[in-house]
Amino acid sequence: MTLDTTYLRGSVAGVFSVLQHATCPENVVFHFLAAAHRRADLRRTIISTFPYLSFHVYHFDTNLVKNKISSSIRDALDQPLNYARIYLADLLPSGVTRVIYLDSDLIVVDDIAKLWSIKLNSRILGAPEYCHANFTSYFTQNFWANPLFSTVFTNRNPCYFNTGVMVIDLEKWREGRFTEKLDSWMRIQKRYRIYELGSLPPFLLVFAGNVEGVEHRWNQHGLGGDNLQGLCRDLHPGPVSLLHWSGKGKPWLRMDSRKPCPLDSLWAPYDLFRHEPLFPDI
Numbered sequence: 236m237t238l239d240t241t242y243l244r245g246s247v248a249g250v251f252s253v254l255q256h257a258t259c260p261e262n263v264v265f266h267f268l269a270a271a272h273r274r275a276d277l278r279r280t281i282i283s284t285f286p287y288l289s290f291h292v293y294h295f296d297t298n299l300v301k302n303k304i305s306s307s308i309r310d311a312l313d314q315p316l317n318y319a320r321i322y323l324a325d326l327l328p329s330g331v332t333r334v335i336y337l338d339s340d341l342i343v344v345d346d347i348a349k350l351w352s353i354k355l356n357s358r359i360l361g362a363p364e365y366c367h368a369n370f371t372s373y374f375t376q377n378f379w380a381n382p383l384f385s386t387v388f389t390n391r392n393p394c395y396f397n398t399g400v401m402v403i404d405l406e407k408w409r410e411g412r413f414t415e416k417l418d419s420w421m422r423i424q425k426r427y428r429i430y431e432l433g434s435l436p437p438f439l440l441v442f443a444g445n446v447e448g449v450e451h452r453w454n455q456h457g458l459g460g461d462n463l464q465g466l467c468r469d470l471h472p473g474p475v476s477l478l479h480w481s482g483k484g485k486p487w488l489r490m491d492s493r494k495p496c497p498l499d500s501l502w503a504p505y506d507l508f509r510h511e512p513l514f515p516d517i
Contacts, residue, residue: 237316238269238277238292242339244487245480247284248505252342254285255505263347265290266327266334268319270297284507293326295319303421305428309462309483312433320398321417321434324408332406338399340459340485342505345476350453353402359413361402361447363454366394370443373436378429391444398438399479400454402447416441432462452476458498459484467496478502 238246246267254260269277269292278292297315299322304313311317319326320336327334335350337343355361370393371379378384408414420437423429430436451471456479460466465484478501480486486499487506503509 236265236267236337237295237319237339238267238274238281239314239316240273240277241314243277243280244506244508245341245485246339247280247507248487248502249337249339249341249343250281250285250288251507252344252505253337253347254288256343256345256347258346258348261287261289263289266331267292268295268316268323268326269293270295270316295322295326300421303418303425305424307431307433309433311483312462318421318434320401321421321437322414323403324405325414327405329409332404334403334405336398336401336403338479338481340481341399341477341479342502343477344501345452349476350400350402350449353447353449355402355404355447358445358447359404359407359411360442360445361449362396362398362400363449363451364394364396364446365451366392368395370395370439373432373439374430375428377427381427381429384423384427384429387440388444393439393443394446395439396443396446397454397456397479397481398435399456399481400449400477402449413441450476454479456481458482458486458496467498470498 236246250265253263257263265288267290271294274292281290295316300315300318307313323334353361417437420440452474453476455471455475455477457468458478459480459482460468462483465482486502489495489499
């Protein structure tokens with residue numbers, strides 16, 4: 236999970252939800268990625284909020300991506316920390332061989348150990364897949380018109396997956412040098428403009444069609460609406476283990492503006508900072 240001042244309220248709610256529903260919360264270890272700005276303040280906030288939490292904070296050098304980010308359809312998707320997930324295997328110690336990556340705009344309403352225990356088999360990454368989605372829409376005509384790019388999906392059956400919830404085998408990731416593969420597509424994007432949607436498309440290019448499918452209950456995503464208007468949405472049919480406000484609308488912002496969506500009430504019980512600022516001066 237990433238930590239920054241903008242999404243800290245969401246991160247804290249996410250952590251609280253994991254602990255609330257974990258059968259053995261004392262066994263859960265959090266690995267936070269943070270840029271240099273106010274990292275000490277972020278650490279102090281986590282310690283004061285969760286005094287017994289087992290966690291580590293790792294420095295993410297934004298210079299790693301500063302010259303590789305292309306503007307997308309929403310400013311929030313262009314923030315360097317949004318790309319930190321690409322560098323997880325390099326930032327975390329080599330002894331950490333498996334992680335669950337979680338975005339900062341979600342809550343878990345089930346025991347996280349169930350997600351942890353899924354078998355990845357030969358895959359590097361596990362996530363809920365959505366094969367009914369229009370996969371072609373995630374890339375521009377520049378991509379599909381160039382066989383050097385579009386043939387990357389040859390002999391693969393690619394499906395969309397949301398990168399806000401991923402189970403990752405870091406050992407296999409490191410062995411396969413997947414950070415370099417993702418990084419390479421970011422460099423190609425800067426030159427040819429082959430997609431429009433932040434850090435997601437590189438993951439689709441590298442992993443789509445080779446993802447271990449996870450039950451959809453582990454990412455009820457899209458509750459923040461689309462990337463332009465962030466309108467209210469309903470839950471997808473089926474059971475729910477994780478609620479994800481991906482999209483423009485964030486529950487804490489909508490509640491503060493007194494324009495909440497109905498499902499934002501499900502996030503509210505985990506909001507530990509509704510009536511006080513996270514830092515004295517913001």
